[in-house]
Amino acid sequence: MRPTKLTALVAAVCMQYSLYAQNPIIQTHYTPDPAPIVHNGTVYVYTGDDVPGYEFYNMTKWRVFSSTDMVNWRDYGSPISLESFEWARDRGWAAQCMERDGKFYWYICAQTTANDMAIGVAVSDSPTGPFKDALGKPLIITGAWSTIDPTVHIDDDGQAYMYWGNGSLYYVKLNKDMVSYSGDIVEIPQSVKSFGGIRQAKNANENNQQTVQPKDTYIEGPWLFKRSKQYYQMFAGMSKGAESLSYSVSDSPTGPWKYQGKIMTDQPTNSFTNHGGIIDFKGKSYLFYHTGLLPGGGSYGRATAIEEFKYNADGTIPSITITKEGVQPVATLNPYTRTEAETIAWAEKCTTSEDKKVGVYVSDIRTGGHIKVRSVDFGSISPNTFQASLAAGLDGGILDVHIDSLKGPKLSSINVPRTGGWDSWKTLSENIDVKVTGVHDLFFVFKSHNIISGRKLFNFDHWVFKP
Structure with missing residues (x-):
């Protein structure tokens, strides 16, 4: 009787999890680095596509999903991949899509045929594609391996900004065409005041290995957005040997930035990295992030999750805990339409x-x-x-x-x-x-x-x- 009882117990546990779990929100693929936008009453989230089972990140394509209720997510497949960019050869990492004047610009980063990391852009007339390489070459190429994780914000005056960086944080002013920029690439100074700490060498004789000051520091994965009159720069920071989600604020899209603290830290995400995005939808605020909690997942098999939160009265973001339940529906689905x-x-x-x-x-x-x-x-x-x-x-x-x-x-x-x-x-x-x-x-x-x-x-x- 023991095997029968054990089988029944496992089945019961699985059923309960199926009934109440919502995180990760996609279970059919590994979907790291979620980048959400709201367009015409629909949330679109653009993600990576991890292939787990390796000793490093193995990602060659990006995916897009949509929802009108925050719980049922439609899969639109993979509209772009490394093959979409003739100049790309490997290491597709985090990306973000932005709409302007009816066109959608998907900013990606990848290793080039010259072995640099670079930022490219694909364009489409639809949020779900088809997308094509807008330039036939990278938009940003600096020769530095820190040229990853682009985030884009269009300000109220129409000026667009793109930030990126691993270890260091940079920005440019994008032109109205969204596929070129004006002026110089600007590096943002980092300090305890601006990002909670700085990365510094442990010892000059240790191959310039990096360590972290105790409070926090900017690592990677910036996410720039504006709420009311304040600009927010969320980023992957550091806490106890794994990445946190932290943020700074400014009165200007270009800084100076003032560190505010950690949003998500010391959580059992089963992933060294974290990468976040924040949106408002139907009167609610949501944090998108990733974990390694899908079966077979981990630091190299990550999946998108969501938590609802409320800003504090002063505009600060509270500490957010991960949940398996995720968020509640904000609309219903009509079964009488296909x-x-x-x-x-x-x-x-x-x-x-x-x-x-x-x-x-x-x-x-x-x-x-x-x-x-x-x-x-x-x-x-x-x-x-x-x-x-x-x-x-x-x-x-x-x-x-x-x-x-x-x-x-x-x-x-x-x-x-x-x-x-x-x-x-x-x-x-x-x-x-x-x-x-x-x-x-x-x-x-x-x-x-x-x-x-x-x-x-x-x-x-x-x-x-x-x-």
């Missing part, structure tokens, strides 16, 4: 892929996995049909639809047949016999015809309920 299957609050035993035919879809679906979608509003009239677009190259499987929990009332069950290929899509429908109204969480549960099967079952593109 929803892409890659719109996910929580997912297990599946990932996402993309192709030219259907774009992004849920793939590598396995027995015992599921997708959770939060805050689905069925309204006052119960649906009578559920439809899903599915594809299977082998014997398919079963797609069960539950509300409220993995074992909550079952609305529908689709027996997915072999459709003729993994990219041969069929829209399958089943009637709904259970009455459902109001707001519920929705669970798509994956099953195999063969209880011991470990193979891939089917692909899942989109779904809709019919009232």
